[in-house]
Amino acid sequence: MSMPSIRTTLRTAALCGAALALATGCNKKADNTLNFTSAINTYYSAHPACLWSDPIKFPVQADTSDNSKTSGYDALVDQGLLVRTTAEKKKFILGSKQVNNYDLSDKGRAAWTADTTQPGYGNFCYGHRKVSTIDSSTPTTDDVGATTQIAYHYTLADAPSWATAAETQTAYPQLQSDLAAPQNSQATLTNTSNGWQVSSAKSLTNTSTNAGKIVE
Template sequence: MQIRPAIRTAALCGAAILLASGCNKKADNTINFTSAINTYYSAHPACLWSDPIKFPVQADTSNATKTSGYDALVDQGLLVRTTAEKKVLIIASKQVNNYDLSDKGRSAWTADVNQPGYGNFCYGHRKVSTIDGSTATTDAVGATTQIDYHYTLSDTPDWAKAAETQTAYPQIQTDLAAPQSGHATLTNTSNGWQVSSARPSTTSSNDGKIVE
């Protein structure tokens, strides 16, 4: 009759140990590595341009590489386009397009808090799907580890899923097609593991890049 209480006590103790281990943010385990990377990218979304830009912008209509990306955003209602002539010489001029944010674009715009008037169109956040490898480390504060992982993008808006947008910005199509590989350096802090550096993302066409 004394066996069952002993088993119950052992089981409760084991569960408590597992719970304590899972709540230890400084432990060197997959759960904490995943949480650190996801937390980092929750504040660093994937965006169209590597650097924030400011609208309105003007582009020469004879240069498709300058206008196609903006035109795709016009098609999605994020920008409005007007045409004008710009003098280049006293007796010559060229056709240009002026692009500015629409009301829909302003609601989708991610403003840069450090540069008033500047911002970006962002199309999702990395979410770790698997941790593929990590270098040896410890749970000591100051310890570091190199993490290889795969991720998908979450919170992707409809405008980024449109064929026209993905043609103009191929990196979006690549990011959404299948889990992508990533690499990050994590450092253990008093508050748990945090990303200290991340590999730069791939550049897409039409100056469309994603930022860390």
């Protein structure tokens, strides 16, 4: 075979190989790590990690003698997300007690994630899961309807400055553990006509009265 023919053959083979690799990479239904990672990241782009396990509505009122209630709100006041005013709340027969009123500041409203299902309710969210490694997956196929169980590690991406502040992490211990290092979790993925999607996922565990978890 002449040199020009050899070069042509090699060039054709290279182009075919690249096309095959591209086609494989673009096949969203293929059972591979790339698609599993994409499915989990896509799911959590719409399911951020937030301070409270359930959305709340501001303004709120807390007894100044109850540090378990005020400490978390006060940390958010320090970060400029809430404004605090004091008041005296009258109690039937027993007199009155001092309370703090907390409401969203302008900065807080900008950082607030509204709950679309409950007008007026929302949460302060501090990041989205981003898969760092796929550790294991149960056997599956690229057929529509196929499922697989995924074990993976992730980090929380795009944490705002208020979430990394020492005062906030002290008041909300879950913040520190969530942002400190890669976490492990699990998810069930189902293959659809549009590719792999998360069908069920394990949320962050709420380990403190001031801690939050994923709002699902």
